[in-house]
Amino acid sequence: MCQLLGMNANVPTDVMFSFDGLARRADEHRDGFGIAFFEDKGLRTFVDQHSARESPVAALVRRYPIRSDNVIAHIRKATQGRIALENTHPFVRELWGRYWVFAHNGDLRGFRPRLHAAFRPVGDTDSEHAFCWLMQELAKSHASVPTVDELTLTLRELLPQPAAHGSFNLLLSNGQALWAFCSTKLHVVERAHPFGEATLADDDVSVDFAALTTPDDRIVVVATEPMTCNERWMAMRPGELRAFSRGAPLTVH
Amino acid sequence: MCQLLGMNANVPTDVMFSFDGLARRADEHRDGFGIAFFEDKGLRTFVDQHSARESPVAALVRRYPIRSDNVIAHIRKATQGRIALENTHPFVRELWGRYWVFAHNGDLRGFRPRLHAAFRPVGDTDSEHAFCWLMQELAKSHASVPTVDELTLTLRELLPQPAAHGSFNLLLSNGQALWAFCSTKLHVVERAHPFGEATLADDDVSVDFAALTTPDDRIVVVATEPMTCNERWMAMRPGELRAFSRGAPLTVH
Numbered sequence: 001m002c003q004l005l006g007m008n009a010n011v012p013t014d015v016m017f018s019f020d021g022l023a024r025r026a027d028e029h030r031d032g033f034g035i036a037f038f039e040d041k042g043l044r045t046f047v048d049q050h051s052a053r054e055s056p057v058a059a060l061v062r063r064y065p066i067r068s069d070n071v072i073a074h075i076r077k078a079t080q081g082r083i084a085l086e087n088t089h090p091f092v093r094e095l096w097g098r099y100w101v102f103a104h105n106g107d108l109r110g111f112r113p114r115l116h117a118a119f120r121p122v123g124d125t126d127s128e129h130a131f132c133w134l135m136q137e138l139a140k141s142h143a144s145v146p147t148v149d150e151l152t153l154t155l156r157e158l159l160p161q162p163a164a165h166g167s168f169n170l171l172l173s174n175g176q177a178l179w180a181f182c183s184t185k186l187h188v189v190e191r192a193h194p195f196g197e198a199t200l201a202d203d204d205v206s207v208d209f210a211a212l213t214t215p216d217d218r219i220v221v222v223a224t225e226p227m228t229c230n231e232r233w234m235a236m237r238p239g240e241l242r243a244f245s246r247g248a249p250l251t252v253h
Numbered sequence: 254m255c256q257l258l259g260m261n262a263n264v265p266t267d268v269m270f271s272f273d274g275l276a277r278r279a280d281e282h283r284d285g286f287g288i289a290f291f292e293d294k295g296l297r298t299f300v301d302q303h304s305a306r307e308s309p310v311a312a313l314v315r316r317y318p319i320r321s322d323n324v325i326a327h328i329r330k331a332t333q334g335r336i337a338l339e340n341t342h343p344f345v346r347e348l349w350g351r352y353w354v355f356a357h358n359g360d361l362r363g364f365r366p367r368l369h370a371a372f373r374p375v376g377d378t379d380s381e382h383a384f385c386w387l388m389q390e391l392a393k394s395h396a397s398v399p400t401v402d403e404l405t406l407t408l409r410e411l412l413p414q415p416a417a418h419g420s421f422n423l424l425l426s427n428g429q430a431l432w433a434f435c436s437t438k439l440h441v442v443e444r445a446h447p448f449g450e451a452t453l454a455d456d457d458v459s460v461d462f463a464a465l466t467t468p469d470d471r472i473v474v475v476a477t478e479p480m481t482c483n484e485r486w487m488a489m490r491p492g493e494l495r496a497f498s499r500g501a502p503l504t505v506h
Contacts (some may be wrong), residue, residue, distance in 0.1 A: 039337075039338045040337070040338070040339070041339045041375050041376070042300075042302070042337055042339035042340075042341070042375075042376070043338065043339070043375075044300060044301075044338060045298060046299075047297060048297075049295070055380070056313065056316075056317050057313070057317075060309065060310070060313045062309075063309075084292075084293070084294075084295055085292045085293070085294075085295025085296065085297060086293070086294045086295035086296070087295075088295070092345075092374070093347060094346060094373065094375060095371075095373075096373060097373035097374060097375050098375060099375055108298050112398075118348075118370070118371030118372075118392070119347065119371075120347065120348075120349060120350035122294050122295075122296075122349060122350050122351060122352055123294070123295070139371070155295025244443060
């Protein structure tokens with residue numbers, strides 16, 4: 001199964017610790033990795049069709065403290081689509097003058113809706129097809145960039161449609177917010193003052209967030225599996241959509 | 254002035270030597286750099302709003318032999334638009350299931366055509382606005398992905414329009430071909446068997462291409478200024494559009 005990692009923060013924060021944890025899980029996920037960092041509206045994306053364990057690009061990301069307020073990372077275990085650069089998540093499109101980043105964990109069967117608008121897949125994965133459909137439907141639903149709350153309501157209507165065709169855990173961001181949709185498995189942890197020490201679940205590596213943060217910092221991390229063994233990770237419910245902005249969950253009715 | 258570098262080859266080729274030369278020119282171009290590598294339809298892009306001399310991302314690109322058949326690189330000297338990640342070339346959009354990469358050297362005045370289609374700028378440069386207009390007009394001109402020759406003819410009609418508003422040297426690629434349009438300054442060199450030794454114009458660095466190539470390899474390099482001092486660089490004419498595919502120039506009537 002692929003692994004997802006998302007981060008949303010109220011001040012630009014690096015994800016070296018979490019990405020290191022993710023890369024340590026790359027042994028069974030040899031079919032590529034990708035990570036996208038928003039810096040305000042700007043976007044920096046690193047993708048490689050090689051394992052995150054071996055890739056020099058992954059080595060750069062593990063060492064380089066890129067600070068970002070919205071991050072989406074993905075480690076791929078190919079289920080549909082060849083092992084190729086164009087099939088490597090996250091995928092990026094532009095809509096309403098904003099970049100949109102999407103990564104998917106799961107497997108969709110028979111979800112190939114007609115794409116009649118400006119978004120077409122470059123590769124041949126079910127994931128990119130579903131992303132193009134999602135962009136098309138968002139573009140139809142709003143004339144220009146809506147508020148984060150409006151987007152959350154639209155996504156809540158749209159996402160169950162592909163999810164009915166298999167497993168569809170996903171992370172989506174436009175740089176303003178991070179959306180997480182749980183189809184089968186996704187976990188969330190919120191970090192805020194007072195910050196403690198966290199230890200990676202897969203290895204004996206710890207980080208003391210108190211030394212790296214200020215009392216005002218707020219950070220949300222979303223991952224397929226809990227990444228640390230001494231923090232309160234909450235499992236999302238199947239069918240649940242959550243939106244995070246400025247390091248905190250949003251409540252939309 | 255910004256610096257452009259493009260490469261088109263018939264076999265995936267690294268651009269470490271040329272990018273090294275480009276980065277050595279980065280002293281007066283402190284406002285960011287970017288480089289995009291096609292691998293077939295897939296795309297790998299590195300951008301940084303920091304100087305190519307200092308950026309760890311640029312250091313990775315200089316050392317890492319990414320092999321590609323179409324490369325576009327840009328070193329930025331900001332004329333319009335803030336120094337920000339979203340204003341850093343090259344820009345990328347998807348059209349007809351292909352990624353399109355665009356980098357511009359020059360300055361457009363008063364070219365702000367209405368963007369009524371699916372392509373909107375994320376940043377605030379004249380360059381990205383012109384690129385979105387170009388994508389919009391290409392999308393209007395062809396129902397689905399045309400041949401490289403048809404695209405060349407359409408581009409020949411379109412590009413003089415923005416070029417009339419200032420200087421508009423550009424590189425464009427969709428992974429199938431590399432297009433170079435010269436408004437004021439652009440140089441081309443073709444490398445083919447028998448390969449010789451090339452010495453960087455800005456420094457005492459040489460590379461023996463004969464040792465790195467096979468007799469069948471063909472490579473075209475396009476750059477603002479000649480990058481080497483002992484090869485036959487040809488200056489393009491103002492208003493000239495050239496298309497390169499599989500390491501050779503295409504002739505389109």
